[in-house]
Amino acid sequence: MARILIVGATSAIAIASARLFAARGDDLVLAARNEERLGSLAADLRVRGAGAVDTVSFMAQPQQDYQGFAGRVWDQGLDCLLLAHGSLRSQDRCQDDVTASRREFEVNALSTICLLAAFAGRFAEQGAGNMVVISSVAGDRGRQSNYLYGSAKAAVSTYCQGLRNRMHSSGVRVITIKPGFVDTPMTAGFEKGLLWTQPEQIASGILRALERGSDVVYLPWFWRYIMLVIRLIPERWFKRLSL
Numbered sequence: 037m038a039r040i041l042i043v044g045a046t047s048a049i050a051i052a053s054a055r056l057f058a059a060r061g062d063d064l065v066l067a068a069r070n071e072e073r074l075g076s077l078a079a080d081l082r083v084r085g086a087g088a089v090d091t092v093s094f095m096a097q098p099q100q101d102y103q104g105f106a107g108r109v110w111d112q113g114l115d116c117l118l119l120a121h122g123s124l125r126s127q128d129r130c131q132d133d134v135t136a137s138r139r140e141f142e143v144n145a146l147s148t149i150c151l152l153a154a155f156a157g158r159f160a161e162q163g164a165g166n167m168v169v170i171s172s173v174a175g176d177r178g179r180q181s182n183y184l185y186g187s188a189k190a191a192v193s194t195y196c197q198g199l200r201n202r203m204h205s206s207g208v209r210v211i212t213i214k215p216g217f218v219d220t221p222m223t224a225g226f227e228k229g230l231l232w233t234q235p236e237q238i239a240s241g242i243l244r245a246l247e248r249g250s251d252v253v254y255l256p257w258f259w260r261y262i263m264l265v266i267r268l269i270p271e272r273w274f275k276r277l278s279l
């Protein structure tokens with residue numbers, strides 16, 4: 037039985053993951069900004085077999101006290117931290133708006149990096165545990181349709197890579213999850229096609245990554261090869277594409 041903190045616990049991918057953790061009887065600490073949804077999620081997870089379920093309010097914003105937040109939830113230590121919050125506002129609406137760009141970068145990159153910075157030393161001292169971060173395939177290459185979101189996820193992926201390197205000798209694992217297109221409230225306005233996945237499939241992949249002690253996981257697996265091809269396209273051609 038593990039003690040797991042999920043930040044962004046009301047996200048569709050987090051809920052699907054939490055249900056799998058609950059079925060194992062894990063203890064859960066759920067953090068999100070919507071306290072009403074948190075309460076009903078906690079009740080549902082208890083019915084599904086979770087051990088102790090606590091809730092804590094969390095909002096990704098510049099004035100957030102990340103160290104204070106980490107201190108409040110760390111009292112008994114943690115086996116696993118899952119960072120699942122995120123925002124995908126329209127690139128068109130944000131790209132020429134400095135305030136909106138800054139807000140999106142805050143939610144998708146800075147808050148995640150601050151949380152990792154606030155928890156890393158605690159995990160290192162504990163000498164064990166898993167820090168699982170949901171990044172995205174969007175961070176693998178900048179595209180005109182979502183480079184604000186993509187650049188934030190790229191920052192997160194690179195930060196995780198360095199943190200993994202730092203943590204290797206301390207017995208703490210840092211796992212970067214890179215989903216492709218997932219059918220969740222975040223992508224409600226998108227037309228769905230063959231490459232789309234359900235959040236339950238991503239959740240199963242997250243649990244598999246934890247069991248295997250993976251480093252970087254593309255979900256589903258075929259995105260590793262799609263992104264390999266996309267990264268290999270020379271910039272002089274790539275910049276002409278409408279992606």
Ligand SMILES: NC(=O)c1ccc[n+]([C@@H]2O[C@H](COP(=O)([O-])OP(=O)(O)OC[C@H]3O[C@@H](n4cnc5c(N)ncnc54)[C@H](OP(=O)(O)O)[C@@H]3O)[C@@H](O)[C@H]2O)c1
Binds near residue numbers: 170215
């Ligand atoms: N869906 C995809 O295609 C896809 C692909 C790759 C990666 N991802 C990543 O997967 C993760 C989970 O996303 P999802 O697809 O499950 O989307 P989702 O269901 O829309 O969940 C997004 C979550 O982020 C929370 N959130 C947004 N802004 C916040 C803020 N300022 N402070 C605190 N929480 C905030 C939302 O809270 P509320 O519930 O209160 O709104 C919600 O819990 C995200 O990191 C996302 O970037 C998604």
